Amino acid sequence: MWFLQEGMTLEKALVVIAALLVTIFVILPIHEWAHGFVAYKLGDNTAKDSGRLTLNPLKHIDPLGASALLLFKFGWARPVPVDPRNFKRPKLGMALTALAGPLSNLIVAVIAFATGCGTYVACGFIEDFYMSKGADVPSFIVMPLACFIMLMFFIYNINLGLAVFNLLPLPPLDGSKILAVFLPDKILNKYYQYESYITIIVFALLFTGVLAGPLAFFKEIIIKALECVTIVPLTHLFHFFYKG
Numbered sequence: 001m002w003f004l005q006e007g008m009t010l011e012k013a014l015v016v017i018a019a020l021l022v023t024i025f026v027i028l029p030i031h032e033w034a035h036g037f038v039a040y041k042l043g044d045n046t047a048k049d050s051g052r053l054t055l056n057p058l059k060h061i062d063p064l065g066a067s068a069l070l071l072f073k074f075g076w077a078r079p080v081p082v083d084p085r086n087f088k089r090p091k092l093g094m095a096l097t098a099l100a101g102p103l104s105n106l107i108v109a110v111i112a113f114a115t116g117c118g119t120y121v122a123c124g125f126i127e128d129f130y131m132s133k134g135a136d137v138p139s140f141i142v143m144p145l146a147c148f149i150m151l152m153f154f155i156y157n158i159n160l161g162l163a164v165f166n167l168l169p170l171p172p173l174d175g176s177k178i179l180a181v182f183l184p185d186k187i188l189n190k191y192y193q194y195e196s197y198i199t200i201i202v203f204a205l206l207f208t209g210v211l212a213g214p215l216a217f218f219k220e221i222i223i224k225a226l227e228c229v230t231i232v233p234l235t236h237l238f239h240f241f242y243k244g
Helices: 010-041 063-072 090-132 139-166 174-182 185-193 195-207 212-243
Strands: none
Touching: 010 063, 010 090, 010 139, 090 139, 090 174, 139 212, 174 185, 185 195
């Protein structure tokens, strides 16, 4: 369990718990809502009719998935129901619906990064203000801001991890539904015939840490891509305002 790791301080543990609670009550509901919203826009009312087209976390929380997340930093929410028969092009509609979840995670990751950078810049201004008066920044200001920046860092990483994991082309993950667009129906039927077995294998590999290496590799690729289109420009922008 993560809280038994060597070097885990009380402050870090509290920030991690806060990040996991944000994941359960905010991030996972956004992920599931994104699935339902795109499905609704493509003609499927299943999520709306079942009351799942909402950001209310109580509609999305899976007790077992939430418990696993708090204990092992890996968990899940209740999947939003989708009926591909309501799409004009079922395979494409299902793929777009599946893609919406990981995409929402990437968007939240960028927002968390930008918020963390903005708070860091604000810390610089606060420090300059107190230094101009010949005083140190009070600890009751430093500690909450430092913890908030750390929280944004964790939320950023959690969302990247969720996006990468869900994009794996393995059932029951979103990536399997995206892959289905490119598979002939004959192969797709075989693919889903063994879905339950593959799902068990995926969870076993995840809990034993076998997938840690591949996930870290793909996560690094996405981080590099984000750096090119968002993080580098944002960093230069904050640097300009801070130094400016």
